[in-house]
Amino acid sequence: MKKIRVLVVDDSAFMRKLITDFLSEEKKIEVIGTARNGEDAIKKVALLHPDVVTMDVEMPIMNGLVALKEIMMKSPIPVIMLSSTTKEGAENTIKSLQLGAVDFITKPSGAISLDLHKVKNEIIEKVILANTANIRHISSDVLNKKSTLKGIRYSKIDSYKDQVPTAIGKARLTKQIVCIGTSTGGPRALQHVLTKLPIDFQAPIFIVQHMPPGFTQSLANRLNTLSMITVKEAENNEVVQNGIAYIAPGGSHLLVNKTGSSLIIKLEKSEIRNGHRPSVDVMFESISEIYDYRKIAVIMTGMGSDGTEGLKKLKSTGVVKAISESEQTSVVYGMPKAALNTQLIDKVENVEDIAASIMDFIRN
Incomplete structure (x- = not known):
């Protein structure tokens, strides 16, 4: 059985290890690498060609949103974002979904979630689902710069x-x-x-x-x-x-x-x-x-x-x-x-x- 090859992206070494350990427990999944920020993620995607990426939204040097847009333009693959439940975190998560992320997972208690085990099954399930997602249409949207679609005015509705x-x-x-x-x-x-x-x-x-x-x-x-x-x-x-x-x-x-x-x-x-x-x-x-x-x-x-x-x-x-x-x-x-x-x-x-x-x- 061909395993789902996953790249884990997070600025926290602790979170990278935790997510890697969770995913490695599932026999259908193989974690093939990790990245510490968005810049590193773009390089690793090009080098390793993963099937799915899990990526933190908030990271130094290059955040998850910028990296996501680059990935979807250059080598589109299914990406799952990990986000905090703060107002800023929620806003960035919505932006990421409109930039092409397949789905997102909420960290239970902020950037370093010691209780991430609460969403362990959700992480595994969403990685498996993401591997089957149709991203062709999403990536074409990003390439055509439709991620900020403006309304197309129809004529007035008839009386x-x-x-x-x-x-x-x-x-x-x-x-x-x-x-x-x-x-x-x-x-x-x-x-x-x-x-x-x-x-x-x-x-x-x-x-x-x-x-x-x-x-x-x-x-x-x-x-x-x-x-x-x-x-x-x-x-x-x-x-x-x-x-x-x-x-x-x-x-x-x-x-x-x-x-x-x-x-x-x-x-x-x-x-x-x-x-x-x-x-x-x-x-x-x-x-x-x-x-x-x-x-x-x-x-x-x-x-x-x-x-x-x-x-x-x-x-x-x-x-x-x-x-x-x-x-x-x-x-x-x-x-x-x-x-x-x-x-x-x-x-x-x-x-x-x-x-x-x-x-x-x-x-x-």
């Missing part, structure tokens, strides 16, 4: 009075909801989609991105600076507005309830679903209970099948158009494949074309 709404019995549906679920590779995919929606977008957008607490606020802030629509972390009991994308906070399920004529966001910490909280299924199922809206459901890159059961519920209870990301552009083709296998998907799109599909469904 809804001029559209022919879809009918359910006697009901005429003119209001719409967009709901998006994604996981590994999601921050980059969300950037592709949200930055291409127009400022006068006539629907609210609800997003579940699998991510731990402390990082979704930085993700929302980053996407908000790049998008024409407003992107924010969702708040409990918040009244929903069109043209705003609401990202479920890490550690909380996002549900949408209808009260009178308003939609209200509810956040809860009920049991984990599909290994996740927030869960796409939980969000989709709550939206399926809102009957006087047309819905557009989007499932993008990610491992597993979260969103599939929720999609079935959505499709059985209302007028729903469903989009899944293509295998060609998914970093991990798990969630989109599971959704496609339900035979309930209306359109399969490369990530850069999903926004246009959403606009087509909104207009028609």
